[in-house]
Amino acid sequence: MYSSVATMKATKSKKRGTHHLTRVMNALIAAGEPLTAYQVLAAVRDDGLRFPSQIYRALDRLVARGLVHRLDSVNAFVVCSCPHTDHRGVKTFTICDSCGAVQEMTSPTLDRSIHEAARATAFAAAHSSIEIRGVCQACQKQQDSPPTPI
Numbered sequence: 112m113y114s115s116v117a118t119m120k121a122t123k124s125k126k127r128g129t130h131h132l133t134r135v136m137n138a139l140i141a142a143g144e145p146l147t148a149y150q151v152l153a154a155v156r157d158d159g160l161r162f163p164s165q166i167y168r169a170l171d172r173l174v175a176r177g178l179v180h181r182l183d184s185v186n187a188f189v190v191c192s193c194p195h196t197d198h199r200g201v202k203t204f205t206i207c208d209s210c211g212a213v214q215e216m217t218s219p220t221l222d223r224s225i226h227e228a229a230r231a232t233a234f235a236a237a238h239s240s241i242e243i244r245g246v247c248q249a250c251q252k253q254q255d256s257p258p259t260p261i
């Protein structure tokens with residue numbers, strides 16, 4: 112059982128935490144592209160968030176809520192863009208090495224394959240994500256078009 116003081120403290124820190132979450136979330140939405148923790152820090156620095164530890168805590172909580180995803184291969188964070196809020200499936204991202212654009216998608220076929228592979232080794236899969244690196248359609252078109260004369 113919690114004492115009223117402990118409850119009050121918890122409520123207070125929860126409020127402040129939520130405030131930070133909103134700022135970090137807004138910075139990621141405004142960027143419209145994946146940001147590293149330090150880029151997030153640079154974006155919110157004037158907003159009262161000063162320390163990398165605050166940013167990491169906020170990012171961790173946003174990731175835990177499924178609002179933000181961590182892209183391991185580029186060490187960055189991106190706002191969830193899938194139309195559903197259910198992240199039980201395999202999170203799949205395409206990451207353009209040329210412009211950095213990230214797209215999130217779901218593939219039921221991929222989900223099944225990964226779960227079957229995990230089950231075959233009696234592994235209890237909790238979550239998984241796949242990052243596909245390459246060149247996006249827009250960048251492919253740019254590369255295909257002849258160089259513009261100077």
Ligand SMILES: [Zn+2]
Pocket residue numbers: 177180191192193198202215
């Ligand atoms: Zn998502």
Ligand SMILES: [Zn+2]
Pocket residue numbers: 207208209210211212246247248249250251
């Ligand atoms: Zn691109």
